[in-house]
Amino acid sequence: MRLEDELADAMEAHVADVRATPSMGAAIRRRHRAHRTRFRTAGAALVTAAVAGAVPVYLAVNAGPAAAPGPAAGPTADARATQLQEVAVPKVVGMPVKEAVAVMERAGLGATVEGDGGAGGRVAAQDPAAGQRVPAGHGVVLTSAAIPDPSLNPAPTDGPSTGDAAPKIPDDLGDLGDGRKFGGVEFGYLPEGLKWGEGSVKDGFGATSYSTWWVEAGLDPGMYSVQAVVYRGGAATQVAKRMKGYREQGARPVGIDGKQVYIVRAGEAADRIEESGTPTAVWTERRGLAVEVMLSPDYATKLTEDGAEREMRKIIEGLAPTE
């Protein structure tokens, strides 16, 4: 027998029993959403936090599979979901994104917006589809398409980088320089190697809120390594309720630099703690001013658990109000 045939046999035998799990589709979609820059709304968190309080803690803490939307959620997830209060997903395709998010909030669902149109676009698709029954607090992904503006270039350029490879990044706050100073706070410390993500969102997380993010070299547009949200006024009140929800799920604040900080892994619906969620720190800096910092799951993995915690602490310690 020739060596190449022996080798082929050995390789075949080595992987013959390997099967991809049927949940791979759900895992890929979850990963996809987790790495997108988030445009969550604080309003959604308010509604869903109230629901989370009514759910047995073990469900809330282990909500990973149940909170994973999409057709590939397995039978286990379904079985768990039936223990939660269920709601029908409203139809929002065609609506302006802001209106659609409000509709989801009223239905007791979370909303994550992705796609080229950002918070100012129109909903081109929704997942799960309208009419599907999902547990209350479930995250619905809205794909936002930019509303065409006839005053803009009537003949779209046909460059090679059009399409979903180059999503439009919102820049509501304009040029922030290094991105460290916005919304009335300044980030004195950021991990080495990060630069400003050259985008920002105003009121994407409730009124009044400001958000921007920083990226490692080589990330695709729309992805983040560290994202920060500053909540003022009503938005800050709603975040305080989200923190209360974390407490009800068993989380306890850590004292850092005189601040009481909740460091949790936030799930698809930001008010839920999930084992595989996004590493998130959130705290009230002072009355009417709250801050949230998120590390993308990819970036956190790269830092390792200890490294991620260390960097998170330094970011928190380095933050100061500027007014």
Added chain:
Amino acid sequence: MTEEDEAAFDEFLAARSTALLRTAILVCGASQHDAEDLVQHALEKVYRHWSRIRHDNPESYARRVVVNAAISASRRRRVIQEITFARPPDTPAGSPDVELRDTLLTELRRLPARMRAVLVLRYWEDLSENETAALMGCSAGTVKSQAARGLARIRERMGTREGALG
């Protein structure tokens, strides 16, 4: 992504994910668990561009992404691997067939990542030299020489078995 895109992606996964996972395990020499993580990460890229690439041979795109990811993952793991595989096995395996296969796989894992990828694609996936070259972004001549050198190194290291293998 339309609902039809989503459904097509699920079909694609049902048809191809096991094969891609197997390729990843062989190319990066990792455990199934690590390889799954790698394949998910690579397929997230496929998913991100799905509506654009689904009609344009998504399989070869996916395979290219997975193989490249496996090669770079394997480079990162290399130091640890050298230590692990340099140790002699604790107990001799029972069946000579199993023993031969284990030895072959051990030697395969000790090759440089790209050379190993060439052997996996050429002899396990049964791709032609041209197909392998297209997938790896190199010339057919490079594929030919890498395959020959890979086989020669395995043959050399298994020198004690001379005669058993042609």
